[in-house]
Structure formats: C-alpha cells, structure tokens
Amino acid sequence: MTFGARLVAAVADRGPFCVGIDPHASLLHAWGYDDDVAGLERFALGAVEAVAPHCSVIKPQSAFYERFGSRGVAVLERVIEAGRAAGALVLLDIKRGDIGSTSQAYADAYLDPASPLACDAVTVSPYLGFGSLQPFVDTAEKFDAGLFVLAATSNKEGPEVQEAVTGGRTVSATVLDHLRRLNADAVPLGSFGAVVGATLEDDRGLDLAFNGPILAPGYGEQGGTTADLRRIFGAGVRNVLATSSRGVLRLGPDPAALAGAVRRSNDELRELLG
Numbered sequence: 329m330t331f332g333a334r335l336v337a338a339v340a341d342r343g344p345f346c347v348g349i350d351p352h353a354s355l356l357h358a359w360g361y362d363d364d365v366a367g368l369e370r371f372a373l374g375a376v377e378a379v380a381p382h383c384s385v386i387k388p389q390s391a392f393y394e395r396f397g398s399r400g401v402a403v404l405e406r407v408i409e410a411g412r413a414a415g416a417l418v419l420l421d422i423k424r425g426d427i428g429s430t431s432q433a434y435a436d437a438y439l440d441p442a443s444p445l446a447c448d449a450v451t452v453s454p455y456l457g458f459g460s461l462q463p464f465v466d467t468a469e470k471f472d473a474g475l476f477v478l479a480a481t482s483n484k485e486g487p488e489v490q491e492a493v494t495g496g497r498t499v500s501a502t503v504l505d506h507l508r509r510l511n512a513d514a515v516p517l518g519s520f521g522a523v524v525g526a527t528l529e530d531d532r533g534l535d536l537a538f539n540g541p542i543l544a545p546g547y548g549e550q551g552g553t554t555a556d557l558r559r560i561f562g563a564g565v566r567n568v569l570a571t572s573s574r575g576v577l578r579l580g581p582d583p584a585a586l587a588g589a590v591r592r593s594n595d596e597l598r599e600l601l602g
C-alpha cells in the first residue's frame with residue numbers, strides 16, 4: 329500500500345492532526361527531567377505512548393535527538409518503533425537535501441525498511457534543485473514511503489527564497505508543479521506532499537491541487553489556527569495534515585492531558601473538513 333493510501337486511511341480513522349515529538353530542553357525541564365539522554369528518553373517515549381494511539385501521524389524532529397549524538401539517535405530509533413507499534417505513521421522531520429549521490433545515502437538511511445531509522449515519510453529540502461531529490465523519489469516509490477517537500481515554510485524568512493521568481497514562476501509554485509507531476513494519476517492520493525505553513529498571510533496564489541498531502545506546521549505554538557487553515561488552503565484543506573509540537577507537549581507529562589489535547593484537535597479539524 330502506498331504512503332498516500334496509508335495516510336488517507338489513517339486520517340479517516342484517527343483524524344488529520346499530527347503531533348510533533350520535539351524534546352526541547354525547556355520542555356524536558358518543564359516535565360521535571362534533566363536535559364540529558366535519560367531525560368530525552370523518558371520525555372520522548374512518554375510523549376509517544378500518550379499521543380501515538382490517538383493520532384494518524386507523529387513527527388519527531390531529528391535535530392532534538394541528534395544533539396545528544398549516537399545515544400540520542402538510539403532514542404529516535406525507539407521513538408520510531410514505538411510510534412509505529414501504536415498504529416501511527418511516522419514522519420521524520422529531517423529536511424535533508426544534497427547532491428544526488430548523497431541524497432541516495434539519506435534516502436537509504438530513512439526510507440529503506442532495512443535501516444534502523446526507517447520511517448513512513450521524511451521532510452526534504454528542494455533548494456539544491458528539485459532534480460537533486462530524485463533518489464528520494466525513487467527510493468520512496470520502491471518502498472511505498474512518502475516525502476514532504478518544503479514549499480512555503482511557516483517561518484517569516486522563507487519568502488526570500490521561496491517567493492523568488494525563476495522562469496516566470498515562484499520557487500514555491502515550481503515545487504508544487506513538480507509534485508503535481510509526481511502525483512499524477514495516484515489514487516486515492518499521491519505520496520509526494522508539500523510543506524505549507526499554517527502561518528501564511530494568504531495562499532500566495534499557489535495552486536494547491538497537486539493530488540498530494542499538505543503538511544501544515546505552525547499550527548498552535550507559532551500562531552496558526554483552524555480558521556487560518558480554512559483561509560489559507562481553501563478547498564485544498566481536505567488534504568491538510570496540521571502539525572503541532574510545543575502546543576501539545578506543553579501539556580505533559582500527564583498522559584491524559586496529552587491524549588485529550590490530541591483528541592480535541594482531531595475533532596476540531598474534522599469539523600473543518602466537514
């Protein structure tokens with residue numbers, strides 16, 4: 329089953345809310361843990377245990393694990409395993425992208441099921457040229473995994489690059505054009521998604537009908553609301569996966585509070601989708 333098909337089924341079952349598993353040092357302290365590997369492990373696995381049974385997707389941010397070196401990456405492996413065991417899809421936020429031969433090594437690390445870090449999908453950066461992502465695309469197709477390509481990110485600095493015009497098209501629009509091509513004919517939904525922030529002032533004139541999922545970070549802590557999703561994405565909102573990390577994790581470590589927040593967000597988003 330393709331990633332796109334698995335995602336559609338998971339969202340139908342649990343809702344379109346994705347929880348970021350981002351062990352910020354400040355959150356570890358707020359949960360009463362030290363900012364060390366033991367604290368990282370208790371925090372991350374506790375968060376996954378509380379939220380993963382209630383959401384379609386979890387999104388660990390790799391940077392927060394990498395900062396502890398190999399022992400942090402070992403915790404990330406366990407987070408991926410625990411998320412999947414709880415029935416959630418795992419989207420690893422790595423934002424990788426390099427020359428093609430190096431992209432292949434990244435794709436092998438994160439998308440080949442034989443790798444200890446294999447997950448369902450990853451975020452990738454197209455700013456070495458969309459063609460440099462081809463090894464990710466080929467590997468994702470080979471293993472029924474997915475990609476989310478940065479298109480219009482949630483941070484205020486993004487437009488400097490993403491709104492630049494080349495060949496008469498903005499960089500963001502060009503990214504979506506490539507995704508439209510990759511997802512053509514996919515049923516029920518393509519496996520090649522875009523990252524479009526829930527913090528945008530408007531839709532930037534983007535044609536979001538590219539037959540793929542839209543990851544919308546910035547929902548929650550960065551100020552994005554359900555009303556913003558409706559405003560920015562219009563009809564495209566049916567393919568939106570809204571994601572929040574700190575906005576949920578701040579409610580821990582009480583598992584009931586974490587699970588309740590996930591269920592409420594899923595209900596609110598389901599209502600939005602009709």
Ligand SMILES: O=c1ccn([C@@H]2O[C@H](COP(=O)(O)O)[C@@H](O)[C@H]2O)c(=O)[nH]1
Pocket residue numbers: 348350389421480481482483523525545546547548549550571572573574575
């Ligand atoms: O455009 C983007 C792309 C990715 N992110 C990532 O999402 C989470 C957001 O965390 P919050 O605590 O909900 O703000 C984080 O992992 C970012 O690296 C993004 O924010 N914007």
